[in-house]
Amino acid sequence: MALLEVNGLGISFGGLRAVDDFTINIEKGMLYGLIGPNGAGKTTVFNMLTGVYRPNNGTIKLDGENLVGKSPAQICQTGVARTFQNIRLFKKMTVLDNVKVALHNETKYSLWTSMFRLPGYFKKEKEMDQRALDILAVFGLEGQAQVMASNLPYGQQRKLEIARALATNPKLLLLDEPAAGMNPNETAELMETIKLVRDKFDVTILLIEHDMKLVAGICEYLTVLNFGTELASGTPDVVLHDPAVVTAYLGE
Template identity: 75%
Template sequence: MAMLEVTSLGISFGGLRAVDELSMKIEEGGLVGLIGPNGAGKTTVFNMLTGVYRPTDGGIRLDGQNLIGKKPHDICKMGVARTFQNIRLFSKLTVLDNVKTGLHNEITYSLAESLFHVGSYRKKERAMNERAMELLGVFGLESVADYQAANLPYGKQRKLEIARALATNPKLLLLDEPAAGMNPNETAELMETIEVVRKRFGVTVLLIEHDMKLVSGICEYLYVLNFGRLLAEGTPGEVLKNPEVVTAYLGE
């Protein structure tokens, strides 16, 4: 059984068919790309996978469990985390506290413990701090843990958003254009980081990306969307040589 199985997925907004008859499978531990030109429906797919949009038709299963109709926070608890094309950090919180916001799937305490710092509050806070610092260390961000998130360089903000997503302990990590706005050196570093994350945490990755060097460098399999429909699928070598993909996506 595939970890993620999407079957004949579709969604309409009024008279617009944004995604139509999309089917794809992602095996546990895989690193898969979802590519296509602007407006192809890629982010709409992510919004359906995470419960932001409810599909008009089709199915989504994670380890055999139905995700259709589930709320975003329930889907997160089931093991799906995401980042966004436009970074969505808590800009006024510290780097450490941004990561800690993602840990509440695993470490929780009551309202009374939170307000009065009683019971197991201090023990759980220590555990959260240690776990958050461990994640920051993976991304080389431990030295800026006390910085306000808004004061980080753009590339580090991207890494912080991924670290926060990992804090939810996901099975499946959805990365929406993680290299957007990065320079070539930052992109190369990001590629290495994604590989480390996958191997160290055993997380399955589905990413949307326009940087073909990144896509061809780390993705094992690609799905190509065009006007909401699946245009092609296969290994990066197969897909990026497909004449239809070249015409639709690369504009040649």
Template identity: 80%
Template sequence: MALLEVTNLGISFGGLRAVDNFNIKIEKGQLYGLIGPNGAGKTTIFNLLTGVYQPTDGTIALDGEVLNGKSPAQICQSGISRTFQNIRLFHEMTVLDNVKAALHNQMTYSLADTFFRLPKYRKKEDEMNRKAVEILKVFDLDSHADHLAANLPYGKQRKLEIARALATNPKLLLLDEPAAGMNPNETAELMDTIKLIRDQFDITVLLIEHDMKLVSGICEYLTVLNFGTELASGTPNVVLNNPVVITAYLGE
């Protein structure tokens, strides 16, 4: 059984069909790419997968659990986490606290424990601190733990957003243009980091990306979207050399 199975997915906004009859199967442990020109419907699909939008038709199943009708918070608890094309950090919080914010849904203590700083609260806070630092080390951000997120360079802010998404303990991590705004050295580091995340944390990754060097360098399978429908699917070598894809996506 595929980890993510999307069947005949569609959504309409008024008279506009934004996504139509979209199907995808992603196996556990895959690095999967969703690509296509601007306006093709890629982020709309991410919004459908995470409950921001509810589909007009079709089904979304994660590990056999149908997610239709669930809220974004419920879907996050089921095992899907995401980043955004435009970075959404808590800029006035520290790097450490950004990651800890994502860990709170896994910690169980009462309001009284928190208010009176009881031993259970202190123990859970210590656990969160340790786990947050461990995650930051993966991204080489642990030395910035006490810095404000707003003061990080752009590339490190991108990494911090991925770290925060990882802290929710997802089965499937959705990355929306993770290399946007990065320089070539940062992109190369990001490629290594995404591979490490998959291997070390046993997480499946679905990413939207326009950087074809990154896509061809890490993705094992691609689906190309155009005008809300699938244009082609296959391995990167096959898809990126498809004349139809080149014409529609690369404009050649």
């Protein structure tokens, strides 16, 4: 059984069919790419997978559990985390605290313990600090732990958003254009980091990306969307040379 099973997914906004009959199966541990021209429906798919939109039809299962109808918070607790095309950090919080916010998803202490700063509070906070630093170290950000998120360079903000998503301990990590706005050197570094994340955290990754060099360099399988429907699926070397895919990206 695949980790993620999506069958016949569709959604309409008014009279516009934004996504139609979308089907995808992703095995545990895969690094899978969802690509397509602007407006193809890629982010809409992410929004349905994470509960932001409820599909009009179709099914979404993670490890056999139905996700349709669950709230974004419930889906996160089930094991799905995401980043966004436009960075959404807590910019007036430190790098460390951005990650610790996500760790509260699984670290608990009572209101009483928190209010009166009982020993259990300091123990849990120390554990979260170390866990957050361990995650930041994967991205080379442990040295910026006390820096305000707004003061990080753009490329590091992108990495911090991925680090925060990983702190929820997901089974499936959705990356929405992780290399957007990065220069070639930053993109090359990010490619290696994403591979490391997949292996170190034993997480399955589905990403949206327009940088074809990144897609070809790290994705094991691709699905191409165009006008909300599947145009092609297969390995990168086959899909990226498909005449229909080339036409969709470049025009006639």
